[in-house]
Amino acid sequence: MAVDPAALDPAVLLAGPRGRRLCLEWARTWSQNDDERLSSAIFYAAHNLDPGRGVSRVLFSVGTDGSDRDADHGSKPPAPGDVARLLADASLTEPGGPAVMSALAAAVGNARYWQPPDGEDVLAAAPEMRAALARVAHLLAGSPQASWWTTPAGGPARDAEQWSVEFAGTTVDGELVRNAAEILELSRVGRVEEEALAERDWPADPRASFSGPWWSKPPSALTRTTRALAGVGPAGLALVEDALGWEAATVHRIRPPRDTRVYEIDGPDAWAHLCRRYPVRVTAARRQVWYQTTGRIGLWVMPDWAGVAQDVDAVHLTVAGYLATAGRTIQVDGDVASVLAGWDPDQTYWLTDVDHDHSTDQVWHRGESEWARATDA
Template structure:
C-alpha cells in the first residue's frame, strides 16, 4: 500500500503525480505551475495512463547528474498543496492500488530478439566475481570528477523477476526501467516462485539501510561518489550492500513498488557517517541471489513499435 505522503515526500512520487496529469504545461514561475496543477481535471485513471506515467517517472531517474528541471520544480514548497490534491486522487485510484500491490506470478524479461533461452552462469560465481571486481575498483580509486557505474542492483546475470499488475501491459520490467535503452522487442517467461525462499523485502529506506549496515561495501573511492553526490546533493561516505554476503542468508531480495517510491531519488541514511542509494532498480524487482530455475514454459514475445506507448504481447 502507498499513501499520499509516500508520493509527496520523495522525488519519484512527486514525479509520478506530475506524469499522471502530463497535459499540464510548465511555465517558468512556480506559482503559475501550482495554479495549473490545482486546476487540472482529475479523471478516472486507466491502466494505460498509469503505465505511461510510471515509465516516464522511472526514466527521470538520472543517477549521474543533478535532478532535472521538472524534479527540481516539483520539490518547491509552493507546489505542495497542488501536488497533495493529485497524490490523494492517485492513491484513491483502484488502478494505482493495483500497481502498488501487484498480484499473480513472476516473469523474467529479456530485451533482445534471440529465439534461444539465455544462458546464465552460476549465481555464486557471478556474485564472487562482482564482489572481487568491486573491491579492485575500490582499491584503485577514481581520480578526478568522473562518471561510471552508478546502479546498486545485484549484478547481471542474476535472475530478475517482476510481476504484471496489468496483464495486458506485461511485466513491470518491460516498462518501468530506470535509464532504459529504448528497446522495442522483448520476451517474457513465467518463472516459478519458491514459497520456501528466504526473502529480504525492501519496502522503504529503513530496510535498505539495514541491508547496508549488515553487509556494507564502502564505495566512496569509486566514481559512485561523484554520481551520487550530483543526484542527491549529499557529500560523504557511500556504501552499497555486498550481495555476495547477503546471499549467505537470503535467496531473494525484493524491492516493492512502494519501496521504490519511498527510496529511489533520495540519499538513504545508513548511520551518522554513511549513506546509500537505491539506483537502477525497476519497481517490484526480485533478484535471486542463489541459483533458481527459469521455468520450462514458452517465452512470450512483446513489442512496442517506435519505443512509445504501452507494450503489447503478440504470439
C-alpha cells in the first residue's frame, strides 16, 4: 500500500508538550464516557504533579460533619505509572466526532509559556506514560479528523479560503490602522528597545521570579487567518491560546495576493531555520519566562519578522507543526535556542497587505462547548 507523504506520523504527537497534552486530553475525554477509573486517575495524578498544588490549585472534600477539608491530605494519589497502566489496559475506540476537536482545543487552550507546565503537562511528559500515550497517538494520527493537520495554508490549493476572526471587544474604536510594513518596522524597533531595557534593568538570573514578554509570534496587529472546517467554522474560533472567554466573534474572508509566497512551519526544523536565518536576540527579555516553561538556561533568539517579510508574504503554522514544536526548546545553533510561543495552530500571519472581503462577514456565538453561526432573525 502506498504511503501518503502528507500522513501524520504518530511520533509527531509525542515530540512536544502540546502534542502529548492532546493525547492525554483525548484519553481523558474518552475515559469520562467509558472508564471513570482512568478519568479519575488522570485528574488526581495531574493535581498531585501540578507546581501550584496547594497554592493556586487546591482540592477540597466535604467531611462527614459537612465541613470542607483539604483533599491534599487524603489517600495516596495515583502516580504516572498507575495512569499509564489504566490507559494501556483501556479498550480505546477509534477517535471520531467532536471529541478530537475538543481535545485539540483543550491542548491549545492550556498552553502557557510564562510559568512552569501544569500538572497535566507534567503527567503527559512522564517517561512511564510514553508507551500508553503512543497508543493514543497512533489512533489520533490515523483519524479522519486529523487529516488536515499536515496540510499547508488553506489546504493543497493556494486559493483555498482563509478566514480572519475578530473576537468581540478586541478592537478599539478609532484604533490607528497601519499597513503591514509599518507594523513590522514598529515591532522591530520595539523589540530592540525591549531587549536593551531588559539588559539594563531586569534580573540577570534566569531563575529570578520575574515576568516579561513570552511570545515569539509575529505582531498581532498583522492580518491573521485560518481555514474554515466543515461543521465547525473557522479554526481560529476554537483553537486559541490564552483565550479570554470570548462569547462572540465576527469572521470574514481575506483575498491573498496572487502568487503568494507562504513559508510553512511544519515542525521544529522549519522554526529553527527561521531563527537561524533571521535571528534577533531576546535573551534578556525572555530568560525568566522561557526558563520557567523549558527549564533551560542559555542564549535565546526568535525570528526578525521584518526580515522574514523581505522574502515571503506569509508564514503558516500547521497543526502538526504546532503540536511538535510549541513550548519546547528548539536548538538553533551552538548554545542558541528558541521557543515557538503564542502562535495558534493553523494560523497564518500575513506579512504583507491583503484585501479583506467584508461582504462575507458572519457573526458567530459560543455555546456551552462549541461555536455556532448566528442565524438571521
